[in-house]
Amino acid sequence: MYGGGNTFEGIKSDELTGEDPIKLAEFEARIERGEKIEPSDWMPKLYRKQLIRMIEQHAHSEIIGALPEGTWITRAPGFKRKMALMAKVQDEVGHGQLLYSAAETLGKSREEMIDDLINGKSKYSNIFNYPTFTWADCCFISWLVDAGAIVNQLANAKGSYGPYCRALDRICAEESFHLKYGHHCVIYLASGTQTQRDMFQEALNRWWPPMMHFFGPSDKISVHTEILMKWKVKMGTNDDMRNQFLDMYVPKIWELGFTIPDPNLKKNTETGRWEYTEPDWEEFKRVINGDGPCNKERLEVRRIAEERGRWVREALRTPKTAYVTPLA
């Protein structure tokens, strides 16, 4: 449930030329009526391209996102946490599998998508390029990064592409358990010893800037995506999503007695919007383009896993005996 903060490319003015105007009008009317678009339906090339890009980024975010938390499975303190964290990270890998399948319905294979991830052609959520130094960092992700992703995913589940929406419905149901687990972990740190409280405060200090980046660049500087909003590919602006997250979670963080490292953070009671120090978008760009603290390590892990597993995948494609479904 790590998706969110998708980056969209600017759309060139000629990308819709060549589309049949009658089919395009029918397509847009269907979306307007709230119908879902299915894999065999007609769709503009641009819609297909943008959806593949978005679902693929989301799938990559799930499997790369499994790494910073996954490294804490072997260190989780006590049976309760160890079992819950294993189950949670397993869910995330399962979401990756579900999303790759959804993207495959648009014509790009899982292998191609993973190749593009490894060679840097396609992106994943920027937040996973930051390191998890302590158990509290892992708890931050389970609670607040998952919370941010849920904000995005609940919105996207109302989008127009059937297979993606159905995958998101299932993902959101599981995510709600992750959120409870993460919140529970943080409550224990908050009500624990001074060491535990300090651990989480330090994690909050480290993770707040990437968390603000998570929803993508400010609407003032992000590329224009009106057509994607009209086609219900993108379901809300980055600033709307960020504001919704702050509205839901800042009070909960404060309630636990922690300090959010932004002295300008406050809710404007007149507008109902949150005000905050503008995140450093130069850093965001730097990290998304490969120069973050963990980009190389994350992709290297993925590359090694792919290479070490190649003989297994090849052996699956070369069965010498007929496969028989085992009886349960």
Next chain:
Amino acid sequence: MNQEAIKELLYKMADDQLILGHRNSEWTGFGPLLEEDIAFSSMAQDKVGHSLALYTILNDLGEQDPDTIAFTRNADQFHNTVLTELPNAEYDFSLIRHFLYDTAEALRFEMLSHSSFEPLALVATKVRGELRYHTMHANTWVKQLGAATEESIGRLQQSLELALPYALGIFEPSPYESDLIKEAIFEGEKALEEKWKKKVEEVIAQTQLHLPKWETIAPHYGGRTGKHTEYLQPLLDEMSEVFKIDPTAEW
């Protein structure tokens, strides 16, 4: 009932499940394909859950609470068989270990579901149902990869030969063997080993792998009495890294 005999049996089973569960969980994020990543993670959860159920019985018999037992002992206080503590290495070794180990555990829990020690019989009845899926998974993959490409057959053969002496270590004779049999708590390691050999032969015969003659394999014993390889202590240090920051804290 002979409490010492029961405790010895419970400790070695619980430690086996915990340590192999921990190793399986290390595949999370690194599997050769997503489906296998997920499968190993599922089995890890089951195994760690089984260890918790067994440590809970020990706790009822007067031992410390499960978290303390699992997260504060040193390697020489663990009774797992050495097979479970070896590093995951490549997928072929992890798969062969999973096959050899779970074949034995499925049989063990099946036998224990008839144990005269009721708390164990109850847990075993539940666990044997879950282990059916573990053996089904192992058998499916061993049959598939053990008869596919030259590379997959070669890798599995090599791992099989490497793992077999350690697998025989699962059945290291227990000083309480005759007590356990006499009181109908457990049919014993010897009986389990014989059943296990038949099952392993049955599956390997459906592949292009070659099983060495049993009498040529020297069992690697020691794990049951706390004699471990250099791999166990670092695993335990990692497992307890956060817990030991403050063992009295609640996490």
